[in-house]
Amino acid sequence: MSNNGKIEIDLPRSGTxxxxxxxxxxxxxxxxxxxxxxxxxxxxxxxxxxQVTVRSAN
Known part of the structure; x- marks a missing residue:
């Protein structure tokens, strides 16, 4: 959670x-x-x- 700022989350590239x-x-x-x-x-x-970004790690 962020009150004032972006969040970027990189998850494993597993297809899960x-x-x-x-x-x-x-x-x-x-x-x-x-x-x-x-x-x-x-x-x-x-x-x-x-902004909230959830993506696969490279």
Whole structure:
């Protein structure tokens, strides 16, 4: 969680789906990993004022 700033999360490039719950009240949300709401791999990311990016690591 960030009150004032962007969040960037790099996840392993494994093809494993994640239950991603990413929100921003004032910024873009970009999710570039496989998602499945029922996955046991859960990621929560929230920014009040900034972009949230979830992507696969290179």
């Amino acid at each position: 789906p994640y239950a991603v719950r990413a929100t921003s009240h004032n910024g873009q949300v970009q999710v570039g990993v496989p998602t499945d709401d029922g996955s046991t791999h859960v990621l929560n990311a929230r920014s009040d004022n900034g």
